[in-house]
Amino acid sequence: MAHDTVHIPMRLDTKAILLRQNLFSKASETLLESFSQAAQVKTLKKGETLFLQDDDADAFYIVLSGWVKLFRETLDGHEAVIDMVTSGHIFAETAILEDGAHSFGASAIDDVRVLRLPNAILKKAITDDNGMALSMLTSLSRHRKRQTREIESLTLQNASQRIGCFLLRLCHQDDIGPIELKLPYDKSLIAARLGMKSETFSRALNKLRDETGITVKGATVIIPTLETMSHFACSACSNEFPCDDMH
Amino acid sequence: MAHDTVHIPMRLDTKAILLRQNLFSKASETLLESFSQAAQVKTLKKGETLFLQDDDADAFYIVLSGWVKLFRETLDGHEAVIDMVTSGHIFAETAILEDGAHSFGASAIDDVRVLRLPNAILKKAITDDNGMALSMLTSLSRHRKRQTREIESLTLQNASQRIGCFLLRLCHQDDIGPIELKLPYDKSLIAARLGMKSETFSRALNKLRDETGITVKGATVIIPTLETMSHFACSACSNEFPCDDMH
Numbered sequence: 022m023a024h025d026t027v028h029i030p031m032r033l034d035t036k037a038i039l040l041r042q043n044l045f046s047k048a049s050e051t052l053l054e055s056f057s058q059a060a061q062v063k064t065l066k067k068g069e070t071l072f073l074q075d076d077d078a079d080a081f082y083i084v085l086s087g088w089v090k091l092f093r094e095t096l097d098g099h100e101a102v103i104d105m106v107t108s109g110h111i112f113a114e115t116a117i118l119e120d121g122a123h124s125f126g127a128s129a130i131d132d133v134r135v136l137r138l139p140n141a142i143l144k145k146a147i148t149d150d151n152g153m154a155l156s157m158l159t160s161l162s163r164h165r166k167r168q169t170r171e172i173e174s175l176t177l178q179n180a181s182q183r184i185g186c187f188l189l190r191l192c193h194q195d196d197i198g199p200i201e202l203k204l205p206y207d208k209s210l211i212a213a214r215l216g217m218k219s220e221t222f223s224r225a226l227n228k229l230r231d232e233t234g235i236t237v238k239g240a241t242v243i244i245p246t247l248e249t250m251s252h253f254a255c256s257a258c259s260n261e262f263p264c265d266d267m268h
Numbered sequence: 269m270a271h272d273t274v275h276i277p278m279r280l281d282t283k284a285i286l287l288r289q290n291l292f293s294k295a296s297e298t299l300l301e302s303f304s305q306a307a308q309v310k311t312l313k314k315g316e317t318l319f320l321q322d323d324d325a326d327a328f329y330i331v332l333s334g335w336v337k338l339f340r341e342t343l344d345g346h347e348a349v350i351d352m353v354t355s356g357h358i359f360a361e362t363a364i365l366e367d368g369a370h371s372f373g374a375s376a377i378d379d380v381r382v383l384r385l386p387n388a389i390l391k392k393a394i395t396d397d398n399g400m401a402l403s404m405l406t407s408l409s410r411h412r413k414r415q416t417r418e419i420e421s422l423t424l425q426n427a428s429q430r431i432g433c434f435l436l437r438l439c440h441q442d443d444i445g446p447i448e449l450k451l452p453y454d455k456s457l458i459a460a461r462l463g464m465k466s467e468t469f470s471r472a473l474n475k476l477r478d479e480t481g482i483t484v485k486g487a488t489v490i491i492p493t494l495e496t497m498s499h500f501a502c503s504a505c506s507n508e509f510p511c512d513d514m515h
Binding site: 097099102115118124125155158159161162164165166169171173177216256257258259261 | 344412422
């Protein structure tokens with residue numbers, strides 16, 4: 022185990038953290054107890070790698086703080102950012118259903134703390150307890166629905182609409198304009214997350230500004246009204262704002 | 269029940285069809301028997317709709333012959349083709365994990381026969397039998413992996429590489445060139461399946477011809493060597509040819 026993996030301090034309530042996950046909301050006391058005893062907190066500095074694609078998958082993670090980038094690398098050395106996850110998000114829990122290797126890599130884009138939970142316990146739970154297998158099915162199905170939406174968005178929304186969609190996902194549905202947002206991470210990472218080159222992102226952001234009247238200053242974005250933005254971004258999507266997979 | 273739904277003729281071996289699906293390869297005799305008694309063959313003419321997005325999902329399907337288009341409709345009336353399925357493919361089996369409604373529509377793009385199987389039986393099976401729940405998990409995980417690859421492809425491959433990837437998926441990995449292929453359906457549908465406008469598709473196909481020396485005549489494509497094609501198409505992807513999710 023690396024030196025930056027430490028057993029969790031008593032004040033971190035692993036059971037409460039697990040119960041907040043849909044996957045574990047109906048978990049047995051015994052299962053929660055097993056996880057609590059095995060859980061470890063791992064800290065990563067900005068840029069550090071948690072695991073690489075094809076590494077043995079012996080654990081899954083819940084983000085405690087910071088942002089983690091999930092990515093795949095192409096044969097010619099480019100990177101596809103497949104997701105960005107932050108506080109409260111679970112990831113890599115589906116590796117137990119694959120061949121025991123991670124199908125993507127994970128690295129910290131700022132200082133990060135994650136809760137590390139052994140896959141062996143999860144695997145035994147879904148085999149021994151059909152309730153847990155059904156929870157895992159529901160959770161996977163939710164992932165799938167989100168991915169289907171993402172494929173739809175990559176297929177039908179233009180670059181400006183994709184940025185608009187990204188910004189809407191940072192809003193709360195009952196916000197009334199004008200809304201001031203902080204971008205959660207660098208614009209270059211947002212571009213990568215949305216599958217755009219930096220130049221495309223800049224052009225598309227300018228177009229979005231013209232179409233919806235947003236102002237962008239550094240990491241601060243002001244959206245005059247949610248209605249104008251959702252009218253622009255959601256017209257090329259099959260979901261109406263607010264999306265059912267938003268939060 | 270519509271007039272074009274008929275109980276299956278005795279000669280159609282539903283059990284054998286089910287056992288060829290990964291999802292049912294370990295199914296109990298009792299389950300196979302329940303499905304056999306409830307299975308119906310449904311025939312659709314070219315263009316006919318099997319179900320629409322948001323329809324109640326009371327059944328899932330296995331294609332017996334023909335091609336079925338799975339699609340989502342955007343608010344402004346455009347269509348995202350999320351998959352094309354043919355003989356031997358199962359679809360809509362994950363609706364039991366969602367809210368009981370279809371998250372996409374399905375329609376026939378030529379004359380189609382599908383085996384219609386009640387969701388209620390599948391739902392009971394995964395609730396009562398942990399083995400079936402685990403098979404369903406494996407099956408969903410495979411879908412997920414395929415979708416992750418698709419997101420990667422939409423993000424990182426250019427239009428010509430995506431067409432190349434589509435063609436490679438019609439080849440067998442031990443084919444040696446030159447390989448003659450028949451396109452499985454209309455070019456306009458291939459374009460839609462790959463998330464391209466028709467004009468983009470034409471331009472990208474021309475570029476692919478220049479880069480790899482393929483010839484295209486109507487629905488016939490000749491690929492001189494698999495190596496040139498996979499070198500061109502797979503460089504912007506994290507999978508080497510042949511992909512592990514090919515067939």
